Amino acid sequence: MxxxxxxSGASPVTIFHMExxxxxxxxxxxxxxxxxxxxxxxxxxxTGSASNPSSVHRSGQRSRAAVEKARxxxxxxxxxxxxxxxxxxxxxxxxNMAIWGGLGWPPHxxxxxxxxxxxxxxxxxxxxRDLGVEVTxxxxxxxxxxxxxTVRAAISPNTKLVSIMAANxxxxxxxxxxxxxxxxxxxxxxxxxxxxxxxxxxxxQPLTISSDLLSLSSHKIAGPMGIGALYARxxxxxxxxxxxxxxxxxxxxxxxxxxxxxxxxxxxxxxRTIRDESVGRVAGLRDRLETTLLDSIEGARRNGSxxxxxxxxxxxxxxxDGNVLVARLDLDGVSASAGAACASGVAETSPVIDALRxxxxxxxxxxxxxLGYETTESDVDRATHAIPxxxxxxxxxxxxxxx
Amino acid sequence: MARVAVAMxxxxxxxxxxxxxxxxxxxxxxxxxxxxxxxxxxxxSGRGRCCSPADxxxxxxxxxxxxxxHYVFDHSDAFEDQIVEPFVQExxxxxxxxxxxxxxxxxxxxILWKLARSLEADFLATxxxxxxxxxxxxxxxxxxLDQSKDQSYFLFDVPVERFEKVIFPLGGLAKGEVRAxxxxxxxxxxxxxxSYELCFIPDGNKDNxxxxxLPIAQRRNGPVRHLDGTLLGQHSGLHxxxxxxxxxxxxxxxxxxxxxxxERGTDTLVVGxxxxxxxxxxxxxxxNWVSIEAPTKPLRAHARxxxxxxxxxxxxxxxxxxxxxxxxxxxxxxxxxxxxVAFYDGDLLxxxxxxxxx
Numbered sequence: 101m102x103x104x105x106x107x108s109g110a111s112p113v114t115i116f117h118m119e120x121x122x123x124x125x126x127x128x129x130x131x132x133x134x135x136x137x138x139x140x141x142x143x144x145x146x147t148g149s150a151s152n153p154s155s156v157h158r159s160g161q162r163s164r165a166a167v168e169k170a171r172x173x174x175x176x177x178x179x180x181x182x183x184x185x186x187x188x189x190x191x192x193x194x195x196n197m198a199i200w201g202g203l204g205w206p207p208h209x210x211x212x213x214x215x216x217x218x219x220x221x222x223x224x225x226x227x228x229r230d231l232g233v234e235v236t237x238x239x240x241x242x243x244x245x246x247x248x249x250t251v252r253a254a255i256s257p258n259t260k261l262v263s264i265m266a267a268n269x270x271x272x273x274x275x276x277x278x279x280x281x282x283x284x285x286x287x288x289x290x291x292x293x294x295x296x297x298x299x300x301x302x303x304x305q306p307l308t309i310s311s312d313l314l315s316l317s318s319h320k321i322a323g324p325m326g327i328g329a330l331y332a333r334x335x336x337x338x339x340x341x342x343x344x345x346x347x348x349x350x351x352x353x354x355x356x357x358x359x360x361x362x363x364x365x366x367x368x369x370x371x372r373t374i375r376d377e378s379v380g381r382v383a384g385l386r387d388r389l390e391t392t393l394l395d396s397i398e399g400a401r402r403n404g405s406x407x408x409x410x411x412x413x414x415x416x417x418x419x420x421d422g423n424v425l426v427a428r429l430d431l432d433g434v435s436a437s438a439g440a441a442c443a444s445g446v447a448e449t450s451p452v453i454d455a456l457r458x459x460x461x462x463x464x465x466x467x468x469x470x471l472g473y474e475t476t477e478s479d480v481d482r483a484t485h486a487i488p489x490x491x492x493x494x495x496x497x498x499x500x501x502x503x
Numbered sequence: 504m505a506r507v508a509v510a511m512x513x514x515x516x517x518x519x520x521x522x523x524x525x526x527x528x529x530x531x532x533x534x535x536x537x538x539x540x541x542x543x544x545x546x547x548s549g550r551g552r553c554c555s556p557a558d559x560x561x562x563x564x565x566x567x568x569x570x571x572x573h574y575v576f577d578h579s580d581a582f583e584d585q586i587v588e589p590f591v592q593e594x595x596x597x598x599x600x601x602x603x604x605x606x607x608x609x610x611x612x613x614i615l616w617k618l619a620r621s622l623e624a625d626f627l628a629t630x631x632x633x634x635x636x637x638x639x640x641x642x643x644x645x646x647x648l649d650q651s652k653d654q655s656y657f658l659f660d661v662p663v664e665r666f667e668k669v670i671f672p673l674g675g676l677a678k679g680e681v682r683a684x685x686x687x688x689x690x691x692x693x694x695x696x697x698s699y700e701l702c703f704i705p706d707g708n709k710d711n712x713x714x715x716x717l718p719i720a721q722r723r724n725g726p727v728r729h730l731d732g733t734l735l736g737q738h739s740g741l742h743x744x745x746x747x748x749x750x751x752x753x754x755x756x757x758x759x760x761x762x763x764x765x766e767r768g769t770d771t772l773v774v775g776x777x778x779x780x781x782x783x784x785x786x787x788x789x790x791n792w793v794s795i796e797a798p799t800k801p802l803r804a805h806a807r808x809x810x811x812x813x814x815x816x817x818x819x820x821x822x823x824x825x826x827x828x829x830x831x832x833x834x835x836x837x838x839x840x841x842x843x844v845a846f847y848d849g850d851l852l853x854x855x856x857x858x859x860x861x
Contacts, residue, residue: 493623
């Protein structure tokens, strides 16, 4: 251990350094580590050569070309034409733009969203409801799947937009998007899907074809944070959500973030190259992890549908506090989460957990393990070794499990 | 090298405690309890700022400086149910509560202690100014070396077995040394001001806080009577008063009058002259013994009847069922039901109990 005492400067500086072994990272649904392809692609744009892509001069032209090339990469991942891709500051802005914009300007008509949407869809929906827009929250079943019948019941002749996520971020359940989209279209409504969590694992083209609007986030596919995209079906008259200098055809104001967009494009290209070969291998690792844990831990159950993301394992342990479990696992070298990562860093019970309708003894003891393309056999071995001990220790501590 | 879970509030004391343990080469894990619900309502109504987002952010920054893991756990429900609501109810009923003593017993050395166990920590450390010395029989809890910062009084009600795996890194330091250590290590909170108020009433306005949670219909208003029986007026709620209080009575009289007693049942505020505040005995209930076994026969010790009180000679006589009668050599002023009484032998905290009456 090396120690420095620094007297100067008010900014926080790490004063102790210690080599710690790399954790097994099983929290890819929260964020995927930046891939080397994105780092390399961004490098020149971070070190001073980025001009405003809207500038007339040669330097601006280079930025413009880089942005448009990246737009093409996003379009290839989606299976659409580049002009249908609008860059946003991330998945949250893409969802906000879709929900607000899909209802026209000013927002009007009836909105249908599922009860297990990400907060980036749920909160705009709640805000619109508060403004007087009619909103229906279609419930999910106890496997976190939104049933066709519940959506059918929610849709009315006045419905203007239906928004259902492609894959749930917490438990990984895949939703019957193509059928729900068809139902929306049959009644004359637009259909939006939040495909942020599905993007690393499923072929997006069928989703794009089915949808009028589709959200993506760069950092869930190993690109940089702070960038995302909304697909808007060509010809769709979509009002801007962020208003400004008329960039991106007037659909999204603000100078395009060249470096981030270039990194996002590189991550899309990488995803296209290695996704299909990774799905089967990762599903195998996930299944082994899950089976081992179910076998070795009493009072354990797995949640979500059979039909789910190949990388996501969501479990609940009876009489166990999931938040404490995650802290304990972190100290034991496994990075996981109790549910979705939230802004405060203090997890709360989510509507998704509520939807599972778990027996009370399980309700506070959730653990989400989400694998990535780079997860190895040895990672899974370390996790299957650490988790049973951690569950045992948390249960034995005498801490009262509430919620 | 041991794994030590450190309770980190984001203040200079607990931050320095964590840094000292880190300097000693321990594996330090920071733990912060979020004990207050940060809804917009609470913020805009100016209610509590206990472990505010800014304090939690400070704890995170210091943890990053120290390169230690740090976790935040939300136990605001328990804090509300076990500390804040009983605090309001005690005031309502004419007692003067001491929530920090309860927080040590029910939160810091219970929830936090169990969290430390869950994290497989060998020890729990806090920034209390107190000293623990191991002993074959049971841990010996001494006052903090800096008498002006000593917090041993607030620890009298913690079950002694909870101190077995506890470290108080600041117990042997003066406050100035703590600041100096924080500055030497360039801790981000080295110059952060101290808070002297209850953590959930940062503005110190106890009456506002209690009344915000006590509808008018629930307040115990009633008569104000002189000790001699004269009716002097009406008061608007027992919660506004404490034994020995002079201000806020709204009385005009030739002699200065003080609150002498708050009578439950009749909700009477009894007032009298200063001399009437003196008493030579008190009864304490729910006693807890820290550094010694529960006494079975009368014990001479020093007794402290509130936080800022110099201990005085007393004879402590067990009267069964963890109750004691305390007889003072010299009469004490304003012995207050609801406060704790702690017993010392020199610097050694023997134990304590809850004052029921005189």
